Amino acid sequence: MRMEATSYSLPRWRFTRWLTDAGPDVPEDIRRALVASLFGTLPIFAGGVLNSLLVSGLLALRLQTAPFIIWFVSELLICGARLVVLLSAFRLAKEGRDTPTDLYLCLGILWAASVGYGAFMSLLSGDWVVATIACMSAGAMIGGIAFRNFGAPRLAALMIALSLGPTVLAAPFSGEPIMLLTVIQIPFYLVSMRLAAYKLNALMVATMQAERENDRLARHDPLTGLSNRAGLLREMEARGERRAALLYLDLDGFKSVNDGHGHAAGDELLKAAADRLRGLLRAGDVAARIGGDEFVIIALGVDRRQAPAFGERLIRELGAPYEIQSGLLVRVGVSVGVALAPDHGEDVSELLDTADDALYRAKTAGKSQCVVATAAVRWGAGRHPAPAAGRSNGFVS
Secondary structure, three states: OOOOOOOOOOOOOHHHHHHOOOOOOOOHHHHHHHHHHHHOOHHHHHHHHHHHHHHHHHHHHHHOOHHHHHHHHHHHHHHHHHHHHHHHHHHHHHOOOOOOHHHHHHHHHHHHHHHHHHHHHHHHOOOHHHHHHHHHHHHHHHHHHHHHOOOOHHHHHHHHHHHHOHHHHHHHHOOOHHHHHHHHHHHHHHHHHHHHHHHHHHHHHHHHHHHHHHHHHHHEOOOOOOEOHHHHHHHHHHHOOOOEEEEEEEEEOHHHHHHHHOHHHHHHHHHHHHHHHHHHOOOOOEEEEOOOOEEEEEEEOOOOOOHHHHHHHHHHHHOOOEEEOOOEEEOOEEEEEEEEEOOOOOOHHHHHHHHHHHHHHHHHOOOOOEEEEOOOOOOOOOOOOOOOOOOOOOEEO
8 A cells, every 4th residue: 555645743642642653663654654544535425424414414304303303413514523633734744834633533533422412312213214324324323434544543433332322322221122132232242343443453563564565675786775776766856856956976996806806895894884974864855776896876956166075075985995804904995986967968878877977087186086067068877988089078076
């Protein structure tokens, strides 16, 4: 199940937080997705509301007594308020603003209580047509409640108890001893539906956690924990048309460490370099490993004037000695090629190619250099030879 793109606010009140609690180990993004599932869609909402309004209205018209008129009016008021709050929540969620989640949940509880009140009064009315219609409606409602609200099993259990539970209270006053059978049937049914809601909730959380982990693995390098190429592409897309520098890094001399001391030493060096890289990032920056010893940084808000200083800092910090394999001291250099967005384009592949060409220039200039692309003109992608004499190479160091 894909988690919701629009975000609904988590409940703030103690009671509603308890009702929607998904467990101590559930991440916030999954809890938000579970809360979002409680809002559902307008057609689903309309189905339950129209049914309860139709039933309460027709029964009030049939009996024309105060209890049933009160039921119908309360249904109108509660359902109207729920509709207003629901539409407001849809709009606010799309705008990224706080949603009235606590109020929406409480109105849902009131609606369930109104359905239960109607079933209770119908059984006491002595009109078995009215009682049958009201109880059938309540039974239908709890099916929808259980399967619509299994994102919050406690909420589902409370709404089920409020909507059908009152029929048990009415049974002793119905004048029909056989109705006492409901004292056994209804609680059994309520417990069964509650357990079903909990099982569906557990399945939903497990599915979301599996999707979350699969998504993380698909976007991250398993060795260093940094983003991979797919994660980098997604991060760039999420940032849109914002000014940024893309710095393409290559570890000079890594191959000699990897070949001379083994792949385990090489892997340890890569992880140590990635840890240093994380420590150099600012809030909002992204680092990725996109090749054997190749890293990329997206630095937001960095322009042509600031990029060389950032590149030199990377060369200095990442080029300091590393202690690996319990005492082995190794050192590698760092070459950096820089492309700028939107100066050199906004497409990630284009920026990577431009930065890759700049990196080629840095390495051919003597390594441990930072080269920033100048104009958005380049001679091709991927470390190709320089153009023929007389043409601008498009880069300065």
